[in-house]
Amino acid sequence: MEINPIQYEDLELLLNDLNTRYGYDFTEYSKASLLRRVQRLFTLDKFPSFAEFRYRLQHDSPYFRRFVEEITVNVTEMLRDPGFYKTLRTTILPILATYPFIRIWHAGCSTGEEVYSMAILLKEAGLLHKALLYGTDINPQVIEKARKGIFPVTQMQKYSENYIQSGGVQDFSIYYTANYHLAKFDSSLTGKMIFSTHNLVSDFSFNEFQLILCRNVLIYFERELQAKVFNLFDYSLENFGYLALGSKESLRFSPIADRYRQVGREKIWRKVYEAG
Amino acid sequence: MRQDKLVLIAGSAGSLQVILAVLTAMGREFPIPVLVVLHRNNVFESSLEELMSIRTNLVIKEVEEKERVLPGVVYLCPADYHVLVEKDFTFSLDYSERVNYSRPSIDVTMCSAADVYGAGLIALLLSGGNADGSDGLIYVQSKGGLTVVQSPETAEVPYMPQQAILRMTVDLVVPTEELPGLMKGFGRPAPPSAGDSASDRFTDS
Numbered sequence: 009m010e011i012n013p014i015q016y017e018d019l020e021l022l023l024n025d026l027n028t029r030y031g032y033d034f035t036e037y038s039k040a041s042l043l044r045r046v047q048r049l050f051t052l053d054k055f056p057s058f059a060e061f062r063y064r065l066q067h068d069s070p071y072f073r074r075f076v077e078e079i080t081v082n083v084t085e086m087l088r089d090p091g092f093y094k095t096l097r098t099t100i101l102p103i104l105a106t107y108p109f110i111r112i113w114h115a116g117c118s119t120g121e122e123v124y125s126m127a128i129l130l131k132e133a134g135l136l137h138k139a140l141l142y143g144t145d146i147n148p149q150v151i152e153k154a155r156k157g158i159f160p161v162t163q164m165q166k167y168s169e170n171y172i173q174s175g176g177v178q179d180f181s182i183y184y185t186a187n188y189h190l191a192k193f194d195s196s197l198t199g200k201m202i203f204s205t206h207n208l209v210s211d212f213s214f215n216e217f218q219l220i221l222c223r224n225v226l227i228y229f230e231r232e233l234q235a236k237v238f239n240l241f242d243y244s245l246e247n248f249g250y251l252a253l254g255s256k257e258s259l260r261f262s263p264i265a266d267r268y269r270q271v272g273r274e275k276i277w278r279k280v281y282e283a284g
Numbered sequence: 285m286r287q288d289k290l291v292l293i294a295g296s297a298g299s300l301q302v303i304l305a306v307l308t309a310m311g312r313e314f315p316i317p318v319l320v321v322l323h324r325n326n327v328f329e330s331s332l333e334e335l336m337s338i339r340t341n342l343v344i345k346e347v348e349e350k351e352r353v354l355p356g357v358v359y360l361c362p363a364d365y366h367v368l369v370e371k372d373f374t375f376s377l378d379y380s381e382r383v384n385y386s387r388p389s390i391d392v393t394m395c396s397a398a399d400v401y402g403a404g405l406i407a408l409l410l411s412g413g414n415a416d417g418s419d420g421l422i423y424v425q426s427k428g429g430l431t432v433v434q435s436p437e438t439a440e441v442p443y444m445p446q447q448a449i450l451r452m453t454v455d456l457v458v459p460t461e462e463l464p465g466l467m468k469g470f471g472r473p474a475p476p477s478a479g480d481s482a483s484d485r486f487t488d489s
Contacts (some may be wrong), residue, residue, distance in 0.1 A: 012395070012399070012423070016371060016399070038350075038368075038370060038376040039370060039371060040368035040369060040370050040371075040376055040378075040396045040399070040400075041368055041376055041378045041380070043399075044368070044378075044380075044392070044395075044396070045380070081378070081379060081380040083379055083380055083381055224379045227349045227365075227376065227377045227378065227379065228376075228378070230350075231350055234350075254379070256348065256349055256362055256365060256377050257349065258348075261350075
């Protein structure tokens with residue numbers, strides 16, 4: 009590892025530039041993680057100095073696109089934390105089943121693995137026909153991948169294990185067609201998905217949902233930004249709707265905490281506005 | 285000027301017993317916050333924190349994101365997340381790619397802690413079968429922190445400390461049985477006329 013070429017002060021300059029020049033505001037992201045990602049990109053693209061890196065970012069908008077793609081974390085998997093998906097199956101979906109139409113938002117969905125996981129759960133619960141899954145991310149490149157629904161076939165064994173642990177009883181391979189090293193997921197799943205770019209920092213609510221999932225996204229935001237995003241979710245969630253977070257995230261310190269009740273031990277909260 | 289401090293204890297295969305012995309020796313009154321990065325299998329996720337608390341009789345808690353780093357607490361990195369330290373001395377979690385096949389990665393936490401604590405960081409690398417931690421220790425040293433390694437011949441799995449020794453001049457290479465006493469000593473107040481460099485300041489005890 010190189011001795012860190014970029015310091016916290018440099019990062020601050022850079023973030024202010026990008027906010028002014030492109031309207032992308034990263035100033036309320038958790039800095040330690042962001043610094044690491046920016047350093048990684050700097051080293052990867054072999055910049056001789058911070059000044060040149062900064063200049064390139066200000067004057068080369070395609071390179072800025074690369075910056076967004078590379079500094080956002082896009083690690084995800086299907087049915088990660090099978091216990092969480094088991095709770096969705098057994099506790100949440102039976103309640104969503106009572107709605108005439110189900111709208112679900114995966115905020116910060118990256119390459120879409122969680123959206124496909126949800127579609128499989130809905131299909132097995134007989135609800136997919138009346139559901140619509142919205143997947144959004146700040147990074148247009150991952151959204152493009154998510155739309156295709158093509159994932160490395162090497163992952164399928166792991167996903168199949170997750171699937172069984174989540175309470176799945178089918179053969180997981182019925183959901184995709186393997187072709188060489190790629191697995192393409194069934195179009196009956198993709199048909200119920202809408203993918204779009206959306207920036208949680210600056211974009212508004214675009215619909216009302218019964219379930220919002222945002223897992224391992226808020227860990228990259230500072231508390232103040234987390235609070236803003238929680239308000240956005242609260243605004244976008246129907247009363248008695250559900251908000252699901254990552255296994256190390258919590259609603260506890262958020263401004264909306266008093267209107268939500270946790271469902272069991274999983275990181276799922278239900279919106280319960282008191283009448284009045 | 286007040287120097288914020290952190291003790292970082294990192295290990296992989298064969299390190300748990302040493303960690304327990306070191307923590308027990310440091311005891312409840314240890315004045316510096318302690319962060320433990322242990323490569324772990326996430327199947328045993330919740331039981332490790334509990335096991336360590338019972339065995340050491342200390343307050344051991346898994347790191348929560350945006351949590352303030354406080355003395356008197358031993359923090360344990362959660363399975364499957366990298367742990368970083370922010371400039372305002374809070375923890376943040378990161379679910380980015382594995383580093384050295386590891387998440388949590390010792391390198392990631394060491395570098396991030398060194399950026400924030402500089403010469404106030406004491407980093408201990410223990411037994412393990414992986415090269416994680418060497419880059420981190422090099423960076424810790426470059427920022428003025430103190431680097432300590434379990435002597436490979438006394439480690440259950442010598443590879444990890446050995447890698448660090450091959451790649452850098454570690455400040456202290458210490459046999460297993462001396463580690464508890466050494467680490468406990470870092471909690472004693474520094475002598476009034478302590479020297480300037482990190483190693484002068486620490487090896488005194």
